[in-house]
Amino acid sequence: xxxxxxxxxxxxxxxxxxxxxxxxxxxxxxxxxxxxxxxxxxxxxxxxxxxxxxxxxxxxxxxxxxxxxxxxxxxxxxxxxxxxxxxxxxxxxxxxxxxxxxxxxxxxxxxxxxxxxxxxxxxxxxxxxxxxxxxxxxxxxxxxxxxxxxxxxxxxxxxxxxxxxxxxxxxxxxxxxxxxxxxxxxxxxxxxxxxxxxxxxxxxxxxxxxxxxxxxxxxxxxxxxxxxxxxxxxxxxxxxxxxxxxxxxxxxxxxxxxxxxx
Amino acid sequence: xxxxxxxxxxxxxxxxxxxxxxxxxxxxxxxxxxxxxxxxxxxxxxxxxxxxxxxxxxxxxxxxxxxxxxxxxxxxxxxxxxxxxxxxxxxxxxxxxxxxxxxxxxxxxxxxxxxxxxxxxxxxxxxxxxxxxxxxxxxxxxxxxxxxxxxxxxxxxxxxxxxxxxxxxxxxxxxxxxxxxxxxxxxxxxxxxxxxxxxxxxxxxxxxxxxxxxxxxxxxxxxxxxxxxxxxxxxxxxxxxxxxxxxxxxxxxxxxxxxxxx
Numbered sequence: 001x002x003x004x005x006x007x008x009x010x011x012x013x014x015x016x017x018x019x020x021x022x023x024x025x026x027x028x029x030x031x032x033x034x035x036x037x038x039x040x041x042x043x044x045x046x047x048x049x050x051x052x053x054x055x056x057x058x059x060x061x062x063x064x065x066x067x068x069x070x071x072x073x074x075x076x077x078x079x080x081x082x083x084x085x086x087x088x089x090x091x092x093x094x095x096x097x098x099x100x101x102x103x104x105x106x107x108x109x110x111x112x113x114x115x116x117x118x119x120x121x122x123x124x125x126x127x128x129x130x131x132x133x134x135x136x137x138x139x140x141x142x143x144x145x146x147x148x149x150x151x152x153x154x155x156x157x158x159x160x161x162x163x164x165x166x167x168x169x170x171x172x173x174x175x176x177x178x179x180x181x182x183x184x185x186x187x188x189x190x191x192x193x194x195x196x197x198x199x200x201x202x203x204x205x206x207x208x209x210x211x212x213x214x215x216x217x218x219x220x221x222x223x224x225x226x227x228x229x230x231x232x233x234x235x236x237x238x239x240x241x242x243x244x245x246x247x248x249x250x251x252x253x254x255x256x257x258x259x260x261x262x
Numbered sequence: 263x264x265x266x267x268x269x270x271x272x273x274x275x276x277x278x279x280x281x282x283x284x285x286x287x288x289x290x291x292x293x294x295x296x297x298x299x300x301x302x303x304x305x306x307x308x309x310x311x312x313x314x315x316x317x318x319x320x321x322x323x324x325x326x327x328x329x330x331x332x333x334x335x336x337x338x339x340x341x342x343x344x345x346x347x348x349x350x351x352x353x354x355x356x357x358x359x360x361x362x363x364x365x366x367x368x369x370x371x372x373x374x375x376x377x378x379x380x381x382x383x384x385x386x387x388x389x390x391x392x393x394x395x396x397x398x399x400x401x402x403x404x405x406x407x408x409x410x411x412x413x414x415x416x417x418x419x420x421x422x423x424x425x426x427x428x429x430x431x432x433x434x435x436x437x438x439x440x441x442x443x444x445x446x447x448x449x450x451x452x453x454x455x456x457x458x459x460x461x462x463x464x465x466x467x468x469x470x471x472x473x474x475x476x477x478x479x480x481x482x483x484x485x486x487x488x489x490x491x492x493x494x495x496x497x498x499x500x501x502x503x504x505x506x507x508x509x510x511x512x513x514x515x516x517x518x519x520x521x522x523x524x
Contacts, residue, residue: 165503165507241402262498
């Protein structure tokens with residue numbers, strides 16, 4: 001009974017770690033790290049476990065040969081030799097464990113249906129570190145989810161995932177084109193607030209619930225398309241800087257909305 | 263009269279750009295970028311001009327051969343060929359202009375003497391991107407200055423400077439050992455607030471003026487030495503994350519203090 005976790009499938013490469021770069025599993029993991037299309041990779045035992053617990057569909061878990069043991073819970077384990085594992089780790093810091101998952105996709109309408117929490121819209125945020133940091137903030141301040149539009153860095157790419165510091169698995173993430181998002185907001189009768197890049201660009205009070213807040217690109221701010229549909233909300237600054245970093249603006253506005261509703 | 267800017271010194275390498283890696287100017291610029299001890303480097307024409315306008319002591323300005331013209335204002339201009347300039351740009355994105363400056367050092371007592379504004383203390387913040395982002399926030403929310411203790415990344419290193427997005431020249435930065443800082447705070451009768459890593463670790467109301475706020479390392483928070491001396495102030499989060507990014511915490515607390523005093 002104790003060994004039910006490993007019952008369903010043999011541990012691939014248990015006796016013989018995979019050593020070839022041509023191996024199909026190795027190529028599949030590498031592609032998930034580099035391209036993160038349908039399949040994505042998560043690094044580190046804790047994050048992999050959290051993702052499984054959150055209901056993400058695990059395809060396989062790669063472990064370094066002679067690394068820490070990882071409780072497979074019926075998920076195929078693939079053992080790479082040190083050299084192969086290291087070449088995957090050039091992109092991600094693995095701690096000897098990398099999980100291969102089906103890319104989860106939350107439903108746009110589900111996120112917008114939440115009548116008590118804020119939906120975060122990332123509209124052309126190009127820097128993956130900023131995207132990941134904002135996903136982490138969405139978890140910290142209990143947002144309903146994150147919606148990414150055209151031109152936003154993929155939240156499931158390795159740099160963004162690292163910046164989420166483990167929060168990605170607890171945040172529903174949906175993709176939407178701007179047009180589709182505007183229609184869905186109207187359908188859900190959800191007001192859109194737009195974080196203005198310039199200081200004092202607007203003074204609409206931020207609502208505490210049932211709204212979406214959009215953050216734009218580091219250079220140009222939120223797109224005209226969303227700006228036209230929404231109401232500007234600005235953070236007053238000293239005027240000693242031209243703008244705030246987009247993740248700093250998100251920290252301030254999401255915390256403000258969260259503390260207003262407590 | 264029009265040419266007074268270039269009067270004092272000839273433009274070194276004007277006719278012949280410097281091509282050798284053994285050249286003393288080249289080595290001096292490279293050392294300022296890599297080590298940033300007594301001399302530091304700033305990238306880009308706008309930032310170099312702003313630093314000069316802010317009273318920083320310029321030693322020389324390097325320009326790429328055939329690059330944009332840079333008004334020297336009596337400061338020696340050094341021309342490097344493209345290859346040398348590029349090898350400096352491996353560290354910094356120059357836009358063809360790098361300024362070499364004496365490292366400015368603000369006085370600790372001067373920063374703490376400000377009775378209307380917040381002093382920001384960085385106590386072991388190791389990531390230069392976070393340090394630079396917080397310097398930018400100190401400018402955005404009109405702090406009196408930034409004080410860095412042992413173990414904090416150098417705000418004048420290239421990565422930190424980049425993250426300040428030009429704000430570094432407008433923010434007084436002082437270095438102090440913890441012991442010296444505690445004595446100076448007592449001397450100035452300035453209360454110290456300590457941003458707590460854990461949610462709900464304290465609930466001291468943040469003052470709007472005449473106080474110092476300390477932010478600690480990404481892993482361990484503020485040192486025991488400063489923690490003992492200060493009062494914890496925490497940001498309430500949802501509990502869906504273990505902690506906030508230190509720059510996000512600084513954004514929230516500095517904005518809160520700034521908007522309370524307006």
